[in-house]
Amino acid sequence: MPILEVSGLCAGYGASDVLHDVSFSVEQGGITTILGANGAGKTTVLRALCGMLRSARGSIVLDQVQVNGKATESIVRLGVGHVPDGRGTFMNLTTEENLRVGAMTRRDKAAVAADFERVFSYFPRLKERRHQQAGTLSGGEQQMLAISRALMLNPRLLLLDEPSFGLAPLVVQDIFRIMRTINEVQKVAILLVEQNASLALDLASTAYILETGRVVMSGPAHELREAESVRKSYLGY
Amino acid sequence: MEAFLHQVFSGLANGAIYASLALALVMIYQSTHHINFAQGELAMFSTYLAWAMINAGLPYWAAFGLTVVASFFIGLIIERAIVRRVADAPVLTVVVVFIALLVILNSVTGWIFTYTIKVFPSPFPEEPLFGPYISSHEAGVVGVSIFVLVTLFLFFRFTPLGLAMRATAENAVSSRLAGIRTGWMLALGWGIAAAIGAIAGMMVAPIVYLDPNMMSGILLYAIAAALMGGIDSPLGAVIGGLTVGVLENIMGAYVVGTELKLTVALVVIIGVLIFKPTGLFGRSFVTRV
Ligand SMILES: Nc1ncnc2c1ncn2[C@@H]1O[C@H](COP(=O)(O)OP(=O)(O)OP(=O)(O)O)[C@@H](O)[C@H]1O
Ligand SMILES: [Mg+2]
Numbered sequence: 001m002p003i004l005e006v007s008g009l010c011a012g013y014g015a016s017d018v019l020h021d022v023s024f025s026v027e028q029g030g031i032t033t034i035l036g037a038n039g040a041g042k043t044t045v046l047r048a049l050c051g052m053l054r055s056a057r058g059s060i061v062l063d064q065v066q067v068n069g070k071a072t073e074s075i076v077r078l079g080v081g082h083v084p085d086g087r088g089t090f091m092n093l094t095t096e097e098n099l100r101v102g103a104m105t106r107r108d109k110a111a112v113a114a115d116f117e118r119v120f121s122y123f124p125r126l127k128e129r130r131h132q133q134a135g136t137l138s139g140g141e142q143q144m145l146a147i148s149r150a151l152m153l154n155p156r157l158l159l160l161d162e163p164s165f166g167l168a169p170l171v172v173q174d175i176f177r178i179m180r181t182i183n184e185v186q187k188v189a190i191l192l193v194e195q196n197a198s199l200a201l202d203l204a205s206t207a208y209i210l211e212t213g214r215v216v217m218s219g220p221a222h223e224l225r226e227a228e229s230v231r232k233s234y235l236g237y
Numbered sequence: 238m239e240a241f242l243h244q245v246f247s248g249l250a251n252g253a254i255y256a257s258l259a260l261a262l263v264m265i266y267q268s269t270h271h272i273n274f275a276q277g278e279l280a281m282f283s284t285y286l287a288w289a290m291i292n293a294g295l296p297y298w299a300a301f302g303l304t305v306v307a308s309f310f311i312g313l314i315i316e317r318a319i320v321r322r323v324a325d326a327p328v329l330t331v332v333v334v335f336i337a338l339l340v341i342l343n344s345v346t347g348w349i350f351t352y353t354i355k356v357f358p359s360p361f362p363e364e365p366l367f368g369p370y371i372s373s374h375e376a377g378v379v380g381v382s383i384f385v386l387v388t389l390f391l392f393f394r395f396t397p398l399g400l401a402m403r404a405t406a407e408n409a410v411s412s413r414l415a416g417i418r419t420g421w422m423l424a425l426g427w428g429i430a431a432a433i434g435a436i437a438g439m440m441v442a443p444i445v446y447l448d449p450n451m452m453s454g455i456l457l458y459a460i461a462a463a464l465m466g467g468i469d470s471p472l473g474a475v476i477g478g479l480t481v482g483v484l485e486n487i488m489g490a491y492v493v494g495t496e497l498k499l500t501v502a503l504v505v506i507i508g509v510l511i512f513k514p515t516g517l518f519g520r521s522f523v524t525r526v
Pocket of ligand 2: 042043044085161
């Protein structure tokens with residue numbers, strides 16, 4: 001039973017569509033990745049899922065609930081954490097306030113406090129910079145903050161838009177390791193959009209390749225890794 | 238010297254009122270990037286509500302409280318019913334809507350209550366309790382304003398709802414992705430701004446008397462104050478308000494005469510826009526580029 005089932009998704013900005021009849025799914029507790037070149041429409045897929053594009057048509061089913069046409073905040077409240085393109089940091093708020101905004105919809109105070117400790121254990125740097133204005137954090141720290149903010153929502157499904165973007169290789173490895181932990185320990189399903197195909201295919205169990213708004217290939221991640229066309233275009237060997 | 242001190246203190250009292258109204262402007266500016274030109278007329282309308290309640294026999298503070306609550310809902314409803322429909326419209330459309338609101342509120346009030354100038358009571362005693370330089374009403378105005386400002390500060394700084402409103406004002410998209418109902422946060426902002434305006438109106442009415450045009454000059458001072466402090470800075474609005482209040486009084490008494498007092502506000506507005514568009518405290522946060 002997939003936690004997310006998308007079929008026939010079309011969406012765009014203004015007159016013409018960017019996505020054409022896109023279908024994919026994410027298994028309960030699973031990790032799915034969508035790969036694609038710049039401008040393929042990966043970010044647009046995530047935006048459409050979260051009700052951020054009025055033009056979106058098709059069917060989006062989240063844990064048996066049809067979410068098409070729902071407001072972003074209502075979809076999020078069903079347990080969807082979205083780490084957006086560009087990180088979406090609240091620059092004027094402190095690190096801690098950013099995290100508190102992430103937990104805004106929750107009433108379980110004790111669990112929220114535990115999640116604070118959990119994200120601080122994932123990213124000790126954030127704890128050190130707890131009272132620092134978030135606008136002054138480094139790019140990598142802001143990426144950590146964006147992931148942590150989404151985790152503070154206690155999501156069942158985490159949407160990640162290029163979490164490795166602009167980060168040093170060591171930090172990227174850190175973040176991928178933490179994503180695996182989040183998935184295994186907290187049983188959070190993950191939909192990962194990435195440029196870094198190699199890491200993404202290692203982490204995910206299922207993969208989709210998006211080209212100019214269409215799914216051109218899909219299957220188990222290890223099979224796609226072996227496919228010659230994927231190797232040439234996305235892995236570079 | 239006594240006369241001078243008196244001018245300073247009564248300037249502070251006026252300034253506290255400008256500061257409150259400027260704060261209302263800043264609140265709406267932060268989340269919508271528009272100056273609500275109807276803020277003054279809304280406050281004027283609220284003050285008439287209070288006047289009607291007091292005339293109907295309600296004790297002052299009961300009328301005061303009811304007016305603040307009613308104004309909150311009026312602001313909320315205006316945002317939900319009108320303002321949010323033009324949220325994505327071009328700037329000029331929004332400005333026209335605000336000016337239309339201003340004119341409508343003004344003429345509806347005139348139509349209901351007539352344009353005859355009315356006396357509005359002060360809740361504070363006649364005799365000066367705080368020395369010779371400041372009347373009790375002026376001292377009361379300062380006290381009420383400080384109370385309002387401190388309450389707002391505590392609300393925005395320490396409550397989850399205040400944090401949600403700050404987050405929404407800064408980044409609506411990210412706020413929605415955190416599950417915040419941003420539409421309601423904006424409406425709430427309008428409600429709070431209208432409530433602050435109502436208090437400012439009731440505080441100034443005993444000084445300027447009640448008539449449908451009583452807030453037009455005061456709105457100008459408030460805009461000057463907000464711009465001077467930096468239109469997106471709450472602290473700036475307060476400091477700007479007090480500065481404009483004192484400046485206005487001293488200029489009026491010693492330099493330009495009372496007839497040209499309002500011109501001082503306009504000079505401040507134009508001067509800030511030309512020489513320091515960000516004001517004293519505008520956008521002072523540090524960002525990484
Ligand atoms: N806000 C927007 N308004 C108009 N067109 C947009 C907007 N955002 C994206 N597009 C267009 O939609 C297409 C898909 O963009 P999208 O951001 O989804 O690509 P992407 O796969 O995420 O690329 P990248 O890897 O560079 O992030 C592009 O052609 C882009 O120009
Ligand atoms: Mg993208």
